[in-house]
Amino acid sequence: MPTPYGSRGGMAFSADELRVLRRALAIALQPTHDPAARGPLGPDRSEEVRDCLRLAEDVDEAVREGGRQRAFLLADLARYRAALPGSAGGYLDRLQEALATGYVPGHGDLAALRSLCARRAGPEEAGRRAAVLHRCEHLAERSVRARLRALPGGRAADGPAPSPPAGPDPRPRPAGPRPDRPIPTPGEVFPPRRKPAPPPKSSLKGRFQVPPEARSA
Template identity: 55%
Template sequence: MAFSADELRVLRRALATALHPAPLHDEDVQDCLRLAESVDDAVREAGRLRAFLLDDLARYREALPGSLPGYLELLQDALAAGYDPAADDLAALRALRGNPRAAVLLERCQVLAERSVRARLARVCQASVTTAPAPRTRLLALPGGRAGDEPKPRPTPPPTPAERPVPKPSEVFPPRRRPVPPPPPEERVAG
């Protein structure tokens, strides 16, 4: 990103004001707002160009090996813009390593991919270290306060109730007894 001479003057005034706070004229405030808007536009445009470049790179990669010269050129442009090569790029370059230019790019991409993986691992490790809870320390009573230097008796733990054995399911739910069928009608009459 390049600034014009006018934008550099506005930036210099804004930095001077940030270092030595002083009231600003309305014109200076408007200049700073216009500069901020221009920077935001440039960042959005850079994002759009990057997305276009990466989409174009994916299209050329899918059309390999017929699109080899265009793919290699786009990949070099993307790497120059800070692109971390993806697994698809490494696989494509491995398949094309018979081409000397592709072999050179493969070596460069492998180095960049390894750096990228190491950087991500370092960030993950750093995040886990910073988010890990600190070990709990014992709280110590400070002398003074209400009790002064008197030794306090230790509280005794409450008595534990007598433990009862856990009942078996057959004790809680006795087995069902089958009902005895009534005697046949003939036996009732005879008796």
């Protein structure tokens, strides 16, 4: 039975399984419209068909086993991430192994890596953490761009990364014209300036009035 090999989806086949694969390829490459062109396999192919069916079932089982291994790896990665920072070494090992299987790091992985990079470590360990963080950020950004391109009217591959939505503008905006109010006239918007009233004239008659006795003198 073929078994999963490594973390990249490969499989390991035995010598008998490789022999069945070669026979299956030979059957598939022969033209089916010419009954005489059967080659060295002979007219009776029931045994070859049974071998091919058994091999197909074994390959399906190997694929399922590979999926189970990948699910276990991701669950193990989540356990190590929850135990940070004490499990930093094991977490980085399992994260790199998961990345090799096509795993796309999420927000939890990026936050964990940034937290690890902010902690003190030796030069070698600090360089390793920074390298893994850079790789994860690149993979996450590439995944976001791929999802945007898949959407209708998505951005181009080389376009700028989407910026986060901006918050509400704290500055007050001028209110627009209300449809239920008439448009003001220029005279209402800019009323004419009124001339300032002249100061009241002071009465000098009473202030410099000559008394009667002074007149008779």
